[in-house]
Amino acid sequence: MLRSIALWLEQRLHITKLFEATAGHKVPLSTNSWFYVFGSGTLLCFVLQILTGTCLAFVYVPSTSQAWTSLQYLNNEQFLGWFLRAVHNWGSIFMVAIMTLHLVQTFLFGAYKYPRELTWVSGCVLFLCTLGMAFTGQVLRFDQDAYWGLGIGASIVGRIPFIGAQLVHLMLAGPTIASETLSRFFSLHVFVVPGMIIALLSLHLRLVLTKGINEYPKPGSLVRKESYGAQYEDLVETTGVPFVPNVIGKDLIFSGCLVIAIVTCALVFGPTGPSGPPNPTLIHTAPKPDFYFLPIYAILALLPAYMETFLLLVAPVLGIAILVLLPFYSGTGEKSYRRRPMAVVVVLLAFLTTGLLAYLGTFAPWSPHMEAWSAIATPPAYVKGRSALELQGAILIQSKQCRNCHSLGGEGGMRGPALDTVATRLTHDQLIRQVIQGSGNMPAYGKNLRPAEVTALVAFMQTLRPSYQPPARDSTQMASR
Amino acid sequence: MTETDQKTDTVQKSDCGCKKLTPAMKPPTRGLNRRNLLLKVGAGLNGLAAAFMGVPVLGYVLSSFTREWPKSWISLGPLDRFPQGETRLAVYRNPVSKPWDGDTAEVPCWVRRIDPTTFQVFAINCTHLGCPVRWFEESRLFMCPCHGGAFYEDGSHASGPPPRGLYEYQHKVESGELKVLGGHLPTLAEPL
Numbered sequence: 210m211l212r213s214i215a216l217w218l219e220q221r222l223h224i225t226k227l228f229e230a231t232a233g234h235k236v237p238l239s240t241n242s243w244f245y246v247f248g249s250g251t252l253l254c255f256v257l258q259i260l261t262g263t264c265l266a267f268v269y270v271p272s273t274s275q276a277w278t279s280l281q282y283l284n285n286e287q288f289l290g291w292f293l294r295a296v297h298n299w300g301s302i303f304m305v306a307i308m309t310l311h312l313v314q315t316f317l318f319g320a321y322k323y324p325r326e327l328t329w330v331s332g333c334v335l336f337l338c339t340l341g342m343a344f345t346g347q348v349l350r351f352d353q354d355a356y357w358g359l360g361i362g363a364s365i366v367g368r369i370p371f372i373g374a375q376l377v378h379l380m381l382a383g384p385t386i387a388s389e390t391l392s393r394f395f396s397l398h399v400f401v402v403p404g405m406i407i408a409l410l411s412l413h414l415r416l417v418l419t420k421g422i423n424e425y426p427k428p429g430s431l432v433r434k435e436s437y438g439a440q441y442e443d444l445v446e447t448t449g450v451p452f453v454p455n456v457i458g459k460d461l462i463f464s465g466c467l468v469i470a471i472v473t474c475a476l477v478f479g480p481t482g483p484s485g486p487p488n489p490t491l492i493h494t495a496p497k498p499d500f501y502f503l504p505i506y507a508i509l510a511l512l513p514a515y516m517e518t519f520l521l522l523v524a525p526v527l528g529i530a531i532l533v534l535l536p537f538y539s540g541t542g543e544k545s546y547r548r549r550p551m552a553v554v555v556v557l558l559a560f561l562t563t564g565l566l567a568y569l570g571t572f573a574p575w576s577p578h579m580e581a582w583s584a585i586a587t588p589p590a591y592v593k594g595r596s597a598l599e600l601q602g603a604i605l606i607q608s609k610q611c612r613n614c615h616s617l618g619g620e621g622g623m624r625g626p627a628l629d630t631v632a633t634r635l636t637h638d639q640l641i642r643q644v645i646q647g648s649g650n651m652p653a654y655g656k657n658l659r660p661a662e663v664t665a666l667v668a669f670m671q672t673l674r675p676s677y678q679p680p681a682r683d684s685t686q687m688a689s690r
Numbered sequence: 691m692t693e694t695d696q697k698t699d700t701v702q703k704s705d706c707g708c709k710k711l712t713p714a715m716k717p718p719t720r721g722l723n724r725r726n727l728l729l730k731v732g733a734g735l736n737g738l739a740a741a742f743m744g745v746p747v748l749g750y751v752l753s754s755f756t757r758e759w760p761k762s763w764i765s766l767g768p769l770d771r772f773p774q775g776e777t778r779l780a781v782y783r784n785p786v787s788k789p790w791d792g793d794t795a796e797v798p799c800w801v802r803r804i805d806p807t808t809f810q811v812f813a814i815n816c817t818h819l820g821c822p823v824r825w826f827e828e829s830r831l832f833m834c835p836c837h838g839g840a841f842y843e844d845g846s847h848a849s850g851p852p853p854r855g856l857y858e859y860q861h862k863v864e865s866g867e868l869k870v871l872g873g874h875l876p877t878l879a880e881p882l
Contacts, residue, residue: 274792356794360820360875361836367877374880375755384759384874385784388791488793490781492814492822495835509819510837514851575838575850579824610829614838624838652840652848657830 232457234418235449237441239425241456244318246463247311248417253464254304255406257471258342261297262399265290269349271395273388273487276351280483295475301343303471305501308339313556316535319544320423322432326536328416331409333533338406343501345398351391352483357496359386368518386489421445426544434541495576503570504563510575511566574623577613581621588618595672602669605662609654617673625651632674636683640667759786763862763869766811772803772868777825777843780811785873799859800825800832801868802843809868812845813857813876820877823856832856857882 219225268287270279283290312332315321321329344362348355359381366380367373382389424444450456481499485491498506512520546553578585592603606612606628614624621627635643644663647653658666674680766780780801787795800823802810812832814822821836831848832841839850846855859870859882876882 272790272792273794274790357821357836360815363875364815364818364820364877367879369879373877377875377877377879378757378759379752379755381875382754384786385794385797386875387784387786387794388788389754486793488796489814489822490779490793490796490798492779492798492824494822496821506836510851512851514853517851517853576835577833577838577840579833579835582828608828610826610831613826613833647849650838650849652829652831652842654829656842 228453231418232453233451235445236422236452236456237424237444238448238450238455240422241450241459242425243459243463244314244425245422245456246460247307247314249460250307250463250467251304251311252410253467254300254307254471255410257300257468258297258304259403261293261300262403264293265297266399271349271391273351273391276349276391277483277486280350280352284480284483291480292475294480295478296471297346298481299471299474299478301346302474302500303467304339305343307467308336312336315423317546317549317552317556318423319426319432319546319549321536321540322542322544323434323437323536323540325416325420325423326540328413328420329536330533331413331416333529335406335409335413337529338402338409340501341402342398342406343499345394345402347499347502348391348394349398350482351487353485353487353491353494354482354496354498356386356487356489357494358498359390361496361498365521368521423544426546428545428547429543430545431543432541493579495573495579497570497573500567500571504566507566507570507573510573511569576622577610577624578622579613581612581616582607582610585612585620588620591617591673595669598665599669599672601665602667605658605666606669609658609662609666611666614651628670628673630674630678632671632680633678634681635670636681637667637671638683639681640670759874761871761873763864764872766799766801766868766870768866769863769868772801772809774803774805777802777827779825780868782870782872797872798822799870799872800856802845807863809861809863810845811859811861811868811870813859813882815857815876816852817847817854817857817878818850818852820875853878 265283268279268283268290270276280294283294285291315329315332348359363377363381363386366376369376378384380390380393381387382393421441424441485494497503508520509517543549587603587607592600595603606615606617611628612621614622616623616627617629619627631640641663643651644658644666645653645655654663671680762785764782764785766782771780772778778801779798781796781798784791784795784797798814800812800814802812804810812823816823816834816836816839818834818837818839821834823832823834823839823841825832830843832843832845834840834850834852837851839852840848841852841856842848844855845858857876859872861868861870863869872882874880874882
């Protein structure tokens with residue numbers, strides 16, 4: 210009975226043929242490697258995102274007046290709503306991470322070379338689409354960070370010459386961040402970008418079938434346009450095994466671990482946010498992007514101002530062009546990373562740079578510590594045995610918010626230098642000049658401090674040095690003495 | 691015998707072993723010109739149909755790109771709300787707001803009253819990347835929490851990455867109320 214049903218279906222659907230052409234297609238045995246599991250892992254994350262995203266859309270309200278409340282409802286009222294949100298969030302983090310590994314693996318294994326140029330190009334666009342999903346998804350978690358994140362996006366777009374203002378209106382669906390902005394991002398996140406991903410993914414997988422998966426590269430085996438096709442066919446002919454069931458095992462194990470890892474993270478860490486309500490009048494907030502955009506957030510604080518617009522507008526275009534066009538200027542030759550030291554250096558540098566910037570972005574040492582002046586105590590050692598004038602200065606360092614940028618005893622802002630040993634670096638006159646006129650990144654306080662206040666402040670700062678180090682001296686005065 | 695089978699029969703092996711078309715395999719030419727004509731008309735008609743559909747859709751999607759958004763005068767409240775010599779947070783409702791905008795229609799701004807008749811009204815948005823700047827009465831500075839920009843009390847740039855001073859609203863005093871010309875998010879491309 211079952212057999213006849215199977216036969217009936219086979220005759221109608223030609224399942225065997227379909228299987229042979231897709232899952233059962235032959236791949237070189239060398240691809241049965243743990244390095245080849247990241248593509249299927251990314252795909253699995255995408256499927257998980259669609260599943261959880263669809264469930265979240267059952268409840269979520271894409272309206273600026275209700276979105277935040279509906280997220281709270283999902284977290285606290287809807288049965289397992291918090292879990293679905295957490296899996297969606299962790300799924301996105303894992304998707305970006307695994308996709309990055311996939312990109313690095315295909316780069317280091319020379320998989321982008323002839324004849325797989327389009328596989329690479331479609332993969333790069335998929336990567337950008339996924340980052341687009343990450344940004345639009347962050348907006349849908351419509352809280353304070355999302356609201357001001359949109360403002361940051363608009364400010365970046367507003368730097369585009371000539372049509373900046375119009376592009377800001379297009380992005381925000383109007384002149385300000387309002388209901389239509391959120392509807393626009395909802396539509397992008399739920400319909401437009403996933404649609405693009407599905408279309409590109411079909412092309413990507415189709416190309417993997419037609420052009421074959423990249424063989425595990427042997428050092429010294431060069432890709433030549435004239436001979437590669439025949440070589441690959443030969444390789445499949447001699448060492449080819451069907452992907453299912455011979456090679457899929459490692460993918461299955463990796464995928465299983467991946468889902469368990471995502472669910473474990475979701476269970477342990479729970480959903481992210483929403484943070485404070487998206488009310489623009491609640492200005493006591495320090496907006497920060499999700500971790501994927503922390504390197505960009507960091508670089509925007511560290512760049513010299515004159516480079517900023519260039520780096521915001523031109524560098525991404527250049528970077529994407531270099532990445533996408535890679536197979537067209539480096540499409541043949543050596544594939545193995547063992548013989549491509551520059552490729553390895555590029556990957557290491559890229560990881561080091563983004564990792565370091567993300568680390569800096571997490572702690573944001575360039576931002577003033579807005580509550581330091583009122584919330585952090587003066588270290589007792591710095592007030593012990595000080596004169597009345599010096600103590601007055603210690604009070605002024607707090608009350609004039611100096612500590613928002615300068616730390617004492619390791620606590621306070623990190624935008625300016627720590628003041629613990631300032632007396633060893635600046636003389637009395639230099640301290641006065643610095644306070645009154647400012648310089649570099651320090652505002653001038655001349656207008657905001659009375660002369661008596663400056664005197665007290667400087668008197669206190671002159672006590673800030675370890676007993677074993679002499680105070681800073683003015684060499685010109687030494688000479689005249 | 692089906693039609694397909696008949697066609698297969700007409701394929702014969704030639705001496706070289708390759709397939710050769712017999713005259714019977716040639717597609718019928720009768721009515722072909724008419725078919726080509728129909729294809730062309732069909733393609734053309736679909737192009738036209740696509741334009742009929744596509745142009746309005748593009749117009750709908752891109753309307754926010756091309757549309758002009760007029761600014762309007764909005765009251766920030768009576769003058770006595772703003773003490774002389776001080777800088778206070780004021781809030782107005784976005785003049786182009788919709789009923790379902792919720793809190794996002796509320797726009798904050800900083801009002802500085804220099805003397806009884808002189809005001810400065812600053813946008814809340816830092817000129818660097820739009821984060822909300824905070825006023826610090828004691829040090830008389832606006833500080834930005836995002837990348838550490840700072841502005842003096844008159845809105846001019848004091849330190850950090852912002853490329854210019856704070857955005858300043860046009861304002862006027864009318865029937866005892868302070869009014870600003872507003873209605874859009876200020877950016878470098880479109881300051882207030």
